[in-house]
Amino acid sequence: MMKKSLISIQDFSKEEILHVLEVAKEFEKNRSRNILEGKVIACIFFEPSTRTRLSFETAVNRLGAKVIGFSDASNTSVSKGETLKDTIKMVSNYVDMIIMRHPLEGSSRYASEVSSVPVVNAGDGANQHPSQTLLDMYSIMQTQGKLDGLTINMVGDLKYGRTTHSLLQAMSHFDTEFIFTAPDELKMPVEYKDFLKEKGIRYTETDSLEEHLNDCDILYMTRVQQERFTDPMEYEKVKNVYRLDASMLKNVRPGMKILHPLPRVNEIDQDVDDTPYAYYFKQAENGLYVRMAIISCLLGYR
Amino acid sequence: MESISKELKVSALENGTVLDHIPAENVYKALDILNLKGIENQITIGINLNSKLYGKKGIIKIADRFFEDDELNKLALIAPHATVNIIRNFQVVEKKQLTMPDRIEGIASCMNPKCITNHQPVKTKFSVVNENGKISLVCHYCEKQSEIIFK
Ligand SMILES: [Zn+2]
Numbered sequence: 001m002m003k004k005s006l007i008s009i010q011d012f013s014k015e016e017i018l019h020v021l022e023v024a025k026e027f028e029k030n031r032s033r034n035i036l037e038g039k040v041i042a043c044i045f046f047e048p049s050t051r052t053r054l055s056f057e058t059a060v061n062r063l064g065a066k067v068i069g070f071s072d073a074s075n076t077s078v079s080k081g082e083t084l085k086d087t088i089k090m091v092s093n094y095v096d097m098i099i100m101r102h103p104l105e106g107s108s109r110y111a112s113e114v115s116s117v118p119v120v121n122a123g124d125g126a127n128q129h130p131s132q133t134l135l136d137m138y139s140i141m142q143t144q145g146k147l148d149g150l151t152i153n154m155v156g157d158l159k160y161g162r163t164t165h166s167l168l169q170a171m172s173h174f175d176t177e178f179i180f181t182a183p184d185e186l187k188m189p190v191e192y193k194d195f196l197k198e199k200g201i202r203y204t205e206t207d208s209l210e211e212h213l214n215d216c217d218i219l220y221m222t223r224v225q226q227e228r229f230t231d232p233m234e235y236e237k238v239k240n241v242y243r244l245d246a247s248m249l250k251n252v253r254p255g256m257k258i259l260h261p262l263p264r265v266n267e268i269d270q271d272v273d274d275t276p277y278a279y280y281f282k283q284a285e286n287g288l289y290v291r292m293a294i295i296s297c298l299l300g301y302r
Numbered sequence: 303m304e305s306i307s308k309e310l311k312v313s314a315l316e317n318g319t320v321l322d323h324i325p326a327e328n329v330y331k332a333l334d335i336l337n338l339k340g341i342e343n344q345i346t347i348g349i350n351l352n353s354k355l356y357g358k359k360g361i362i363k364i365a366d367r368f369f370e371d372d373e374l375n376k377l378a379l380i381a382p383h384a385t386v387n388i389i390r391n392f393q394v395v396e397k398k399q400l401t402m403p404d405r406i407e408g409i410a411s412c413m414n415p416k417c418i419t420n421h422q423p424v425k426t427k428f429s430v431v432n433e434n435g436k437i438s439l440v441c442h443y444c445e446k447q448s449e450i451i452f453k
Contacts, residue, residue, distance in 0.1 A: 008445065083422055083423065084418070084422050085422070085423075085424075102418075104416055104417065104418045104421055104422075105414060105416045105417050105443070105444035105445075105446070106412075106417050106418040106419065106441065106442075106443025106444035106445070107418045107443075110418050110422070110424055110443055124418075124444075125416050126416070127444055127445055128445070191447065
């Protein structure tokens with residue numbers, strides 16, 4: 001399909017997004033495909049992220065390719081002061097694709113400019129994490145049977161939460177209505193609301209979790225991430241602002257599903273896990289199929 | 303009489319470029335942006351000249367040097383109302399206004415401390431956003447929008 005890098009969700013057109021989601025469906029039906037046999041893919045993680053790395057490495061293995069790489073830069077030549085450019089130049093000469101995570105924002109875009117092979121961004125600081133966005137969309141499509149005409153209620157840290165920003169951008173290709181549930185300190189930034197206005201997409205804002213719980217199709221919960229705050233007092237004020245438990249779900253729409261990029265802290269009570277609305281564990285599993293689809297599409301195999 | 307002819311010698315330009323209506327405080331930045339530091343050409347700079355339109359203005363005259371539009375348009379970031387006069391044989395042969403560039407490379411810094419461009423030897427690239435006359439930059443790398451910070 002497309003020999004290119006995936007750095008930001010905005011790099012994919014609506015058609016490309018839909019194509020990747022269709023390919024992911026194929027992989028969900030049959031998760032072991034040796035279509036990339038003989039290929040070598042680098043997973044280079046300059047900061048640890050076990051969850052994301054395991055998902056990507058499993059995807060590579062299930063496609064029949066081999067993985068090389070590192071899971072933490074502290075024992076590599078990077079810690080001796082090698083520039084990112086030199087590391088990428090060297091690695092891209094060895095492999096067919098680079099999957100990278102790096103704490104600095106824009107690092108993946110830069111890597112894609114110096115690399116001779118496609119680069120997949122597995123997270124560049126607080127900036128982008130496009131495979132997360134695609135697996136969120138896949139989860140929405142699989143649970144609702146469509147991407148058009150849905151109401152998505154985003155809850156929690158909408159100020160720093162990059163997953164909500166990227167999902168908002170990606171879902172703007174479709175006929176979506178948004179509800180933003182956040183305390184004053186963590187409201188959706190103006191630039192994203194302006195983006196929706198320009199596209200003619202409706203949104204509502206509230207600071208009450210109860211207010212729009214019963215009129216959404218997707219409840220997208222997020223964790224308040226301590227590391228995004230510069231002021232510890234501000235974090236203490238908002239860290240436990242929303243807690244969803246099973247008793248609050250009595251009157252929700254029958255097909256409503258709860259998504260969460262995981263890990264959760266205490267914004268979703270354990271008793272929600274056994275309700276038919278919980279989808280976050282299946283959502284994480286979907287990440288495998290979507291990452292298999294991303295890798296095979298970017299290498300031109302689907 | 304002697305002093306008048308001296309003044310003429312300094313300000314009259316036989317061939318070259320005159321940049322007028324630069325905000326007085328941005329004259330040195332303009333020299334930076336046009337990469338004029340260290341060149342051999344004769345350069346005359348006026349700062350805090352009275353201007354009917356802008357209060358205090360600056361002016362830069364560069365002898366025997368003509369610029370590409372792309373080079374000059376970078377000045378629009380700090381001097382959107384500047385005018386450019388091309389001088390040949392003591393005559394103004396062309397007068398032009400600047401147009402705001404869509405993209406700039408190298409001359410500004412990203413204000414995001416976590417941006418790759420502030421940690422590695424990466425040339426900065428920005429797209430220029432003009433919202434009702436308020437100019438800001440969006441970093442090509444970290445995708446953050448900020449005001450203009452020159453290197
Ligand atoms: Zn930047």
